[in-house]
Amino acid sequence: MSRLIVFNKPYGVLSQFTAEGRWQGLSDYLALPGVYAAGRLDADSEGVLILTDDGALQSRIADPRHKLPKTYWAQVEGIPDEAALTTLRQGVDLGDFVTRPAAARVIDEPAGLWPRNPPIRFRAAIPTRWIELVISEGKNRQVRRMTAKIGFPTLRLIRAAVGEWTLGELQPGEWKELHV
Incomplete structure (x- = not known):
């Protein structure tokens, strides 16, 4: 069974686990090894960011060919x-x-x-x-x-x-x- 995380990404947080410069990383909010962001959301944008441990699901969510x-x-x-x-x-x-x-x-x-x-x-x-x-x-x-x-x-x-x-x-x- 795949894990799927729905995260409300705050303003100022990158769509990656590592912080960079003035921006926080996902690790400041999530301590979930083995999950990765399915797509991106700019640091200055807020809202739904999906994370999963399933590579195929990650691709289906992020790839524009699937028109999600x-x-x-x-x-x-x-x-x-x-x-x-x-x-x-x-x-x-x-x-x-x-x-x-x-x-x-x-x-x-x-x-x-x-x-x-x-x-x-x-x-x-x-x-x-x-x-x-x-x-x-x-x-x-x-x-x-x-x-x-x-x-x-x-x-x-x-x-x-x-x-x-x-x-x-x-x-x-x-x-x-x-x-x-």
């Missing part, structure tokens, strides 16, 4: 209009590649959301909104690049789900183990 949906909540600067959301839904030309079409919608601030440490920058004259994006790939800083390209830079990014695995009630730094 990843759901993100992005707090963006400004108020995206329908045209901006349509661009996300059709795919965004980021210069080095065109993203696959994404599901995109404006949402209310997610219920039960924890405060980020450190807090995002706040500018009184510029409102923010939350959008939910569901993508089936995960290239380097893709969601941040997508929202910036349409004119709404991401201030805070939380991965809410990878496939069927969600944050649920997990707080930053907490994890749960599932047997698959």
Whole structure:
């Protein structure tokens, strides 16, 4: 039976066990020998990170060929209009590649959301909104690049789900183990 860990990765933590520079590593939160991250989540992003001891499962989760949906909540600067959301839904030309079409919608601030440490920058004259994006790939800083390209830079990014695995009630730094 394979081990599968759903971890709520806090801001400032790398998707590896070893710390580097100012960033913490997973070993600061998890003492689980033999499990490895299935995919990555940038240090300045928060939320679901899957770890497993099963190499084949790790590959299926991380490899974009399997098109496992990843759901993100992005707090963006400004108020995206329908045209901006349509661009996300059709795919965004980021210069080095065109993203696959994404599901995109404006949402209310997610219920039960924890405060980020450190807090995002706040500018009184510029409102923010939350959008939910569901993508089936995960290239380097893709969601941040997508929202910036349409004119709404991401201030805070939380991965809410990878496939069927969600944050649920997990707080930053907490994890749960599932047997698959």
